[in-house]
Amino acid sequence: MKLFKKFVYGAAVFGLMASADAMAAGNKIVMDGSTTVGPIAKAFAAHFTKATGVQVTVSESGSGNGAKSLINKTCDIADMSRPMKDNEIAAAKGKGVNPVENVVALDGLALIVHPSNRINNLSKAQIRGIYMGRFTNWSQVGGPNAPIVMIQRESNSGTQDSFKELVMGKDNPISQRTETQASNGAIKTRVASTPNAIGFVGLGFVDNSVKALLVDGVEPDAKTVKNGTYPLHRALFMYTNGQPTGIVKQFIELPKSAEGKRIISEIGFINYY
Amino acid sequence: MNLGTRKLLDRSFTALGIGSIVIMGMMLLVVLVPIVFNGVTANVFRGTVEHRKLLYNEFRRGDKAELQREIVESDAVRSKAYAMLDQFEVEMSSMDEAKQAEYQDKYRQVKESLKALLGPRPGGDIPELTRYKYGQTRWSKAEEKLHELLYEKQWDYSNPDAEAKEYFVSRSAGFQGTSLVKLFPYVEENLDRMLLPEWTIYWGFITDSSIDSHIFGGIWPEIQGTIFLAIGAMLFAFPLGVIAAVYFTEYAREGFFNSLLRSANSTLAGVPSIVFGLFGLAFFINTLKVSESKSVLAGSLTLAIMILPTIIRSAEEAILAVPKTYREASLGLGSTKWNTIVTVILPAALPGILTGGVISLGRAAGETAPIIFTAAVSVGSAIGLADVFNSPTPALSWNIYNLASEHEAASEIRHVQYGMVLALVTIVLLLNMSAIILRARISKKLKG
Numbered sequence: 001m002k003l004f005k006k007f008v009y010g011a012a013v014f015g016l017m018a019s020a021d022a023m024a025a026g027n028k029i030v031m032d033g034s035t036t037v038g039p040i041a042k043a044f045a046a047h048f049t050k051a052t053g054v055q056v057t058v059s060e061s062g063s064g065n066g067a068k069s070l071i072n073k074t075c076d077i078a079d080m081s082r083p084m085k086d087n088e089i090a091a092a093k094g095k096g097v098n099p100v101e102n103v104v105a106l107d108g109l110a111l112i113v114h115p116s117n118r119i120n121n122l123s124k125a126q127i128r129g130i131y132m133g134r135f136t137n138w139s140q141v142g143g144p145n146a147p148i149v150m151i152q153r154e155s156n157s158g159t160q161d162s163f164k165e166l167v168m169g170k171d172n173p174i175s176q177r178t179e180t181q182a183s184n185g186a187i188k189t190r191v192a193s194t195p196n197a198i199g200f201v202g203l204g205f206v207d208n209s210v211k212a213l214l215v216d217g218v219e220p221d222a223k224t225v226k227n228g229t230y231p232l233h234r235a236l237f238m239y240t241n242g243q244p245t246g247i248v249k250q251f252i253e254l255p256k257s258a259e260g261k262r263i264i265s266e267i268g269f270i271n272y273y
Numbered sequence: 274m275n276l277g278t279r280k281l282l283d284r285s286f287t288a289l290g291i292g293s294i295v296i297m298g299m300m301l302l303v304v305l306v307p308i309v310f311n312g313v314t315a316n317v318f319r320g321t322v323e324h325r326k327l328l329y330n331e332f333r334r335g336d337k338a339e340l341q342r343e344i345v346e347s348d349a350v351r352s353k354a355y356a357m358l359d360q361f362e363v364e365m366s367s368m369d370e371a372k373q374a375e376y377q378d379k380y381r382q383v384k385e386s387l388k389a390l391l392g393p394r395p396g397g398d399i400p401e402l403t404r405y406k407y408g409q410t411r412w413s414k415a416e417e418k419l420h421e422l423l424y425e426k427q428w429d430y431s432n433p434d435a436e437a438k439e440y441f442v443s444r445s446a447g448f449q450g451t452s453l454v455k456l457f458p459y460v461e462e463n464l465d466r467m468l469l470p471e472w473t474i475y476w477g478f479i480t481d482s483s484i485d486s487h488i489f490g491g492i493w494p495e496i497q498g499t500i501f502l503a504i505g506a507m508l509f510a511f512p513l514g515v516i517a518a519v520y521f522t523e524y525a526r527e528g529f530f531n532s533l534l535r536s537a538n539s540t541l542a543g544v545p546s547i548v549f550g551l552f553g554l555a556f557f558i559n560t561l562k563v564s565e566s567k568s569v570l571a572g573s574l575t576l577a578i579m580i581l582p583t584i585i586r587s588a589e590e591a592i593l594a595v596p597k598t599y600r601e602a603s604l605g606l607g608s609t610k611w612n613t614i615v616t617v618i619l620p621a622a623l624p625g626i627l628t629g630g631v632i633s634l635g636r637a638a639g640e641t642a643p644i645i646f647t648a649a650v651s652v653g654s655a656i657g658l659a660d661v662f663n664s665p666t667p668a669l670s671w672n673i674y675n676l677a678s679e680h681e682a683a684s685e686i687r688h689v690q691y692g693m694v695l696a697l698v699t700i701v702l703l704l705n706m707s708a709i710i711l712r713a714r715i716s717k718k719l720k721g
Contacts, residue, residue, distance in 0.1 A: 028664065030566040039681045042486040042652045043402055049654060057653035057665050059567070060679055061645070072559055074566040116437040118430040145434055183679040192684075195436055205681055208426075262401040267681075 028055040029251055033066020033079030034158050035183040036202035037236050040104060041079050043263045044254050054247050060183065063158030070239055071097055076248050078239040081107065081158030081202065082165075099239045102252045106270040108203040108220035109162055109232035112188065112210040114195045119143040121214040124231055127167050130198060133175030138196065150178040151187055151199035159184065162234045163200050202236075204268035225270045235272065305698075312695020315688045319412035320473030322347050323392055327407050331484055332477065343469055348395065350466045354459060355394055358384065361453040379447050386422035387460070390415060391467060403485035404682070410489065411688070412470035419464055423457055478692055486652050487672070487689050488682060494655040496696055498569070498666030502648060503638040503704075505573025505661065506580060511630050513577075514584030515619075518626075521585070522592045523614055542582035547642035549579045554646035567665035569656070572648025579643055580633035587629020591622040621719065624712040631708030635701040641670040651675045669697040 029048075031041050038060040045056035059075075066078035067085075071092045084092075084099055092099050111127060113119060122130075122141060129135045131150055139145045152174060153160035168174060181187045187199040192209040203220055206212045212220055215231055224230035244252045254260035256273045264271050322343045328334045365376055392408030393400060400406055409415035424441035445457040460467070481491030525531045553575030557563045563571050595618050603613040619626075641649075649671035656664045676683060676690040683690075 030665065032566075035679055038651070038679070039486070045652055046403070046485055047401070055654055055656075055664070057650040059650045059665070060675070069566075074558060115426075116428055116439065118428075118433075118437060144436065146436070185679040185681060185683055189678065189683065209684065259401050266400055266402045266405060 027053075027247060028057070029077060029248060030057050030075045031077045031079060031238075032059045032061060032069040032075040033077075034063040034081040034236070035060040035185065036063075036081040036107065036159050036204070037079035037104060037238070038184075039204055039267050040236070040264060040269060041077075041238075043267060044251065044260065047259060047263060048251055048254065052247070052250070054251075056251070062154065062156040062182075063161070064156035067092075067099075067239070070099060070241060071095055073097060073241070076240065077251070079104075080237045080239055081234070082161045083235075083237065084239060098242045100241070100243055102238045102240060102244070103272045104236045104238050104255050105264045106225055106272050107234055107236050108225040108230050108270070109159065109166060109200050109234060110203050110206050110212040110220045111198060111200050111215060111232075112191050112206060112212055113198050114191060115209075115211045116195050117143060117211065119213065120211075121217055123216050124167060127215070128169070128172055131168060131174050131178065132172050133177060146196045149194055149197040150175065151190055151197055152178045152180055153184075153187065153200075154180050154182050159200065159202060162232075166232045166234065202269070206268065222265065222270045236269065308691075308694055308698055311688070311691035312698075315692025315695070316476065316478050317472070317474050318688070319470040320475065321408070321410055321412055321415060321468035321470050323408040323468065324410035324473060324475075327410055327484075327489055328477070331403075331490070332481060334477070347467050347469055350463050351391055354387065354391075354456060354463075354467070357453060357456045357459065358387075361448075361451060361456075364452055376448070376451075379444070380453070382425070383422065383444060383453070383456070386418065390418040390422055390460075390464075404488045407489075409468070412468065414685075415464065415468055415470070419461065423461060479696065482654055483652070483689075487676060487680065488686055492669070492672075492689070492693055492696060494653060495667045495669045495672050495693060496700070497655050498649075498668040499638050499670070499697065499700060501569050501656075501661060501666060502572050502576060502644060502668055503634050505569060506576035506637040507630065507634050509574060509577035510581045510584050510633065514581055514630075515588050515626060517581075517585045518588030518592055519614060519619075521589055523610070523618075538582050538585055542586065545642070546579055546640050547645075549575055550643040550646050553578070553643060558647060564663045566663070567646070567648050567650065568663050569648055569661035569666050570663075572644045572666075572668075573661075575643045575647045576637040576640060579640065580637050583633045583636070584629055587632075588622070588626045591625025591629065592618060594625060595621045624715045624719075627715070628708050628712050631704055631711070635704045638700055638704065639670055639697060641674055644668055644671055651679070669693050669700075673697065 029045075031045070033041075038058065041058045041060075045058050048054060048056055058079075060079075061069075063078075063080040063082055066075070066080050067088045069075040070078035071088065072095070078099075083101065089099060111122065117138065119138065119142060126135065126141045130141065130148055131152070135141055136148055137145065138148055152163070164174070179190075181190055181199070184201040184205045187201050188205050188207075188210055191197045191199045203212075203225065206220075214220075218224050218230045220230045220232070225233045238252060240248055240252060243249075255264060255271070261271045261273070322340075325335050325340055325343065329337065329340050361380070365373055365380065368376070388394070388408075390408055392406065409418055423444060425444050425447075426439055427442050428437040428439055430437045443457075445454050448454050475491075478491040479496065480493050482494055483492065484490035521531070521535065525534075553571060557571045557574050558567065563574065599617050599621055600613060603617045604610070608616070648665055649668050650665045651667065651672065653665060653667050656666050673690060673693045676686065676693070680686070
């Protein structure tokens with residue numbers, strides 16, 4: 001029995017330690033969804049917790065999962081890099097959830113290649129051709145003589161949906177030979193380590209390990225995305241159930257605040273407000 | 274078989290045995306040495322004055338007066354570099370427009386690199402994100418950034434048939450004939466006086482919360498989440514498993530139904546863990562609604578189901594290993610069946626049952642797939658015991674994956690990832706060690 005007592009004491013000590021860093025319980029925000037919005041959500045969460053003491057947890061499981069979580073009422077805010085689809089809205093209404101769209105920031109869908117690739121510029125038609133499998137060698141679009149390795153996101157991804165809508169169009173399926181990665185970060189890592197690869201990520205993920213291409217001769221940056229000259233631009237959203245109230249409302253309004261705007265532009269996304 | 278062949282066979286078997294043990298040991302070394310070596314760099318490294326600024330500003334840790342002295346000392350060296358920037362800016366404004374345009378982009382890159390190295394310039398505006406508020410906190414990273422300041426990476430596209438090769442161009446060559454040329458050798462020579470590196474042991478890596486999504490700070494929320502999840506899983510699975518094992522060994526009659534149950538149990542042990550994860554999401558969260566969102570509770574329940582078959586099997590084996598004479602003696606003294614099980618059989622089987630339990634505990638701590646959908650988040654603060662019923666938690670296994678693939682600055686913070694791996698391996702190792710010690714102590718007690 002002595003041993004058992006030791007266990008109990010050990011557990012009690014551990015419990016005390018744990019509850020010591022418990023913060024004001026009861027108030028918390030749970031976020032789930034897009035890996036593109038993830039960096040903004042995480043930075044906002046840290047900022048918000050520091051400013052208000054409210055606990056914020058962030059999961060990055062993809063826009064589709066974010067929508068599902070909101071529909072099943074397992075999260076307060078769903079991060080999405082695409083607007084909700086009609087069938088998702090219908091499913092939500094069926095469960096008594098009223099999804100409300102809140103724009104967080106603007107994003108350019110950057111086409112990235114390995115920096116060793118001489119290609120600097122592709123037209124939308126060329127990108128479409130590459131992903132349809134019509135062009136299989138970089139030399140067909142003005143690059144080196146090397147096979148093209150196309151990389152896409154999984155079906156759950158909002159970035160994938162945006163890419164299909166902005167580049168591919170309805171009747172042009174993506175080639176079966178395209179490799180799939182599960183997050184923006186994974187695509188960046190894959191492209192940075194594969195000289196012949198091409199992939200697409202949110203603008204905030206572009207760094208000097210990869211090269212962002214000009215699309216139709218326009219460089220993706222804050223100015224061209226904001227004024228719409230960069231052809232592959234889109235909005236990033238945070239969906240809530242009904243009009244946000246209380247702490248969720250406070251959180252959702254961060255992109256309008258001065259600090260929120262700075263966070264968004266420091267991460268590399270573009271302010272909407 | 275004659276004696277000679279037998280001896281030969283015997284010897285070759287011994288050799289084979291020793292050989293396989295040596296190979297196993299070497300494999301263990303190959304795996305463990307890099308884990309330990311890389312993991313330790315998360316705690317022990319050459320920290321710069323920026324690291325100490327961070328510690329003081331975020332955690333109020335460190336000697337304020339000493340830090341002030343260091344800041345003054347390093348700022349004195351830095352200010353000369355900033356003065357060179359100012360001088361060049363004046364020089365640039367007096368150039369004609371074509372030249373200005375030529376230098377502008379190059380100069381911007383130099384300024385950015387210097388900022389990445391030393392942090393934002395004092396007196397300038399302070400960035401909102403913590404990651405941009407400080408310069409390089411680790412000397413090894415600072416050396417990389419210094420290289421980026423001194424040399425520009427370019428790609429040689431001249432041969433259209435071959436893959437382009439990278440080469441480095443000295444940035445100072447680009448500013449030949451201007452005053453900025455002095456900056457590069459100055460920074461290179463005086464970097465250690467600007468950053469004041471010294472060997473640091475950062476225990477806070479284990480006990481601090483992360484700052485700015487793991488770019489700074491520690492991994493305590495992850496460690497705590499892992500322990501909560503594993504212990505929670507045990508709380509559900511251990512009693513259930515032992516009771517089921519008692520039923521299988523003492524009460525169940527051999528028959529079709531019983532063998533069906535047993536084979537179902539064995540099958541369950543072989544189901545891939547991601548299946549349990551999805552089941553946990555569908556059953557505990559979406560159907561039973563044990564919590565509003567992902568939570569430690571839902572994660573623990575899912576892990577419990579995953580480790581239950583192992584616990585049942587090991588408990589069963591342990592109970593069956595109790596000598597029949599114990600049982601017969603107890604029953605012969607007039608004890609009831611239930612009394613015999615509780616007072617004689619279970620205590621005698623306890624070492625075996627506990628070993629199985631602790632090994633399952635280690636497995637629960639290390640699993641990723643079951644908690645992806647039921648409990649784990651990429652960022653969150655450490656939760657209290659009261660929050661386990663409705664709060665999700667970060668956990669080591671999941672965050673290692675997150676830092677390896679999804680994190681936006683994954684390549685910049687490899688040391689955090691290594692540190693997490695070491696922490697997880699250590700936790701599992703400690704659990705297994707405690708199983709061995711516990712077992713030894715209990716069996717000693719039973720014998721004495």
